Amino acid sequence: MATTNYENLQCLLPPSWKTSIAEWLREDTPSFDYGGYVVGDSDEVAILYGKSKGKLAGVPFFNEIFDQCGCRVEWLLKEGDEFDPATTEKKRYEVARVYGKARSLLLGERVALNTISRCSGIATRATKLANLKEKHQWQGVVAGTRKTTPGFRLVEKYGMLVGGVDTHRVDLSSMIMLKDNHIWSQGSITAATKQAKKVGGFALKVEVECRTEAEAEEAISAGADIVMLDNFKPDDLKATAKRLKEKFSNRSVLIEASGGISEDNIVDYFDDSVDVISLGSLSHGVPIIDFSLKIQPRNYKI
The missing domain is CATH 3.90.1170.20 (Quinolinate phosphoribosyl transferase, N-terminal domain)
Structure with a gap:
């Protein structure tokens, strides 16, 4: 290593x-x-x-x-x-x-x-x-979120790097993440993703927050680079991630897990079909x- x-x-x-x-x-x-x-x-x-x-x-x-x-x-x-x-x-x-x-x-x-x-x-x-990731030989990425203290984000993201995890997106300009309010504004995941692609160009990845497997399928079909499976239970997450990887095997889409994940239960989310696990608790309430x-x-x- x-x-x-x-x-x-x-x-x-x-x-x-x-x-x-x-x-x-x-x-x-x-x-x-x-x-x-x-x-x-x-x-x-x-x-x-x-x-x-x-x-x-x-x-x-x-x-x-x-x-x-x-x-x-x-x-x-x-x-x-x-x-x-x-x-x-x-x-x-x-x-x-x-x-x-x-x-x-x-x-x-x-x-x-x-x-x-x-x-x-x-x-x-x-x-x-x-250390938990290494102990369990999980090959994915543990990442923080934007749940940081206003005016102090640089220090908090720097601390994540010293600790050996990924900073995820550092700010709104680092990657395009479409959440429920973005999707609501356009009426659908497909429409929101297409709008994001217009302005993000080839340089910025687009991630879409999804609450169901059907939403994830729509996001991938619309061109999303990353789908976040939000607030899935561990077993549901693993099964859904596996099906998505198999169905879209011709696409290099990343599957991210987020929501309700902490130091106490992160091991339950480790799986070969999951590429990223993000936690607000890396900067929130530490x-x-x-x-x-x-x-x-x-x-x-x-």
Whole structure:
């Protein structure tokens, strides 16, 4: 199995990502930094501790937050490394050190912790799902959805990549997905699919959300590249997917399963006829990984 160079994932980030971080910092300190006045400008070192078991994700964001605050980060773990505080004497795992002025460390602290905690939480859940796929030797794709936090999607999708799953479509411009409201507007799956094909051209795939086998057949016949079997029970899903693959064996259509699928039951949906399983729970309601940032006593030794 090929390994991922997690450190190269930063190359995926668009030019706007650093501007987004500047906005996060502006939101957190819109006027006077009263706490910064209290702690002053002394040179200090703070340690980033991991306090719950998980996978580290979000290093570029953490670095940029502190860079914009005039601080320097020295990592003791790498992006994608797993850690467990229970293995340490103090039940907290030293992940990184941050050097800078006291007020600057505190300017970046909460924004950085919020970001890395959420990103690492998503990567940790994604890793569990990727491991289940590997354990059961399923050859399909585990993917996230667009159920992400407004303004924070880039971080959440990045966390999925660190965790080893697919991001699915990142936004409305990435792929054309026709759901019930799109179909309603045109009166039929066929009409909606033809409209989508007109504007999407050869470059964009068209996916259609289907509630029945008959709808899936109509979507494939109309030219859909992917059909999503939505809210099917595992046995019904497998049987339907198999029949569709056999009936349209001359088409390279992908079958996606979605709706009601979680870490607890995803194994029930694994099948050779199913190409993609997408889960909103990869970004929706994911527990964070707990981190803290502690400025060290003046006599702290590196």
